[in-house]
Amino acid sequence: MNQNSFNPKARWDRFEPQAQGFSPDGLAERIEVLAYFKNSRIYPKTFLWNGKEYNIETMTYNWQESFGQALINYFSVISSGQLYQISFNNSTFRWQIDKIIQ
Amino acid sequence: MAIRIEPSLNSMILHIDMDAFFASIEQVINPRLKGKPLIVGSRVDKMRTVVCAASYEAKALGIHSGMQSRDAFNICPNLEFVAADQAKYIWTSEQIFELLQGFGFALNYASVDEFQMDIRDYTEPFKLAREIQEQIYANFNITASVGIAKNCPLAKLASKINKPKGVTIINDANLKEVLSLAPLTKACGMAGKTGQILMAQGLKTCWDIYLNLPGFFGADGNPGKFEESSEDEISQRPKSISHSYTLPNALGNPIVISAWIRVLSEMVGERLRRKNLTARTVHLWLNMPDKGDFLAQKTFTMPTNDSYEIYRKSLKLMAGMPKKCHKIRALGVTASHLEYQDYLPLLVEERRREALIKAVDRINARFGDSSIFPAQVILTRK
DSSP: OOTTSOOTTSOTTSSOOOOOOOOSSEEEEEOEEEEEEETTEEEEEEEEETTEEEEOOEEEEEEEEEETTEEEEEEEEEETTEEEEEEEETTTTEEEEEEEEO | OOEEEOOOTTOOEEEEEETTHHHHHHHHHOGGGTTSOEEEESSSOTTSSBEEEEOHHHHTTTOOTTSBHHHHHHHOTTOEEEEOOHHHHHHHHHHHHHHHHTTOSEEEEEETTEEEEEOTTOSOHHHHHHHHHHHHHHHHSOOEEEEEESSHHHHHHHHHHTOSSOEEEOOTTTHHHHHHHSBGGGSTTOSSHHHHHHHHTTOOBHHHHHHHSTTTTSTTSOOOOEEEOOGGGGGSOOSEEEEEEEEEEEEOOHHHHHHHHHHHHHHHHHHHHHTTEEEEEEEEEEEETTTEEEEEEEEEEEEEOOHHHHHHHHHHHHTTSOSSOOOEEEEEEEEEEEEEOOOOOOSHHHHHHHHHHHHHHHHHHHHOTTSSOOGGGGGGGO
């Protein structure tokens, strides 16, 4: 990376703790997910949350973020017209629902 | 070492500028936001933040980056709002960079949403630009504008002329025509006060800049430098390392202000250590809503990359403030006079301190940034 130019790895927000407060969107609850892995990518198909099964109709976007040695895979998915953000931690193998997107 | 490509007579730069990058990604993630005026704010509180990015629908209403979100909502009360999540923008930027590398040209980041490609001697730049746009859209469902010219500043300007989804070529034949039609504010660095000053002096278009500021667009014949990114460049020594932060509310409590200085010192120190650098000079910047800026710096005999030392030096600088305690709105810590760390601590206490810092850095590297931090930092989270 050219040090004199932009460095995307220099995360300017990473250490800046912001008052968290109560966020109705933030869930961070464990879920069970049925997914398939193909061509080094993950495709979640359904997830089970609070005893209810959610069928994923569309994955609108996915991205990754490193956190220490862990790599978190994020997915924005639509189920029954509602948009959710779910994530998979590749070091703990934990799936979680991060938030319901309004 | 950086791979530096020397300018030549056949220089040709292709500048890719993503269209409303953050807002476009948010519109892809949430299809409900498509076609709606949308702003991406730097904080969660939508009425007390700054516009990081605006969708084209919001831009059409006069909303732009850098504007107070409150002002944006005054223009459009039904404005959609999303708090910025840098992870997804950085990931997308890196993916686009990888995609562009596949074209086989020397490539460089210009910013999180801008990329420069050295396409000298390539005979079909317009076709290449269209292919790049198509591939970006096919992979990410977002659009980009492309500018092509003989040097970096002109190529960047060209990318801004025909947004969104545009391709603009500036060559010797159309240089005067294109620059005469482009308002001065389109030129890099001219959107703010500098542009206003020049406009007050009668300069209206980019052609006026070209005529009056020789060298701004490479008018002196210098086609501009282009440095290709390479992994080794990370080892290049920067001139300074800095972190600043604008507080959600102006603070008057010196204990909490000190805690914020500690946070920024930790960030600066961590980056210094990651690059095996030490700093001799520490700068402190405090912004007071009622008094303006307080700036102080001091060069010390012993260079350091210990965050706690940087913090203590910053506190010494803060002691030079006017006696009356003012509220602070924004603050920054900078380390400069950087040099590579080439000495080993001799004193037992120094060695213990270094071992402690290394252990903390290892924990944070393994479990994520800020997994372990000084207790004082807690004061900033209330």
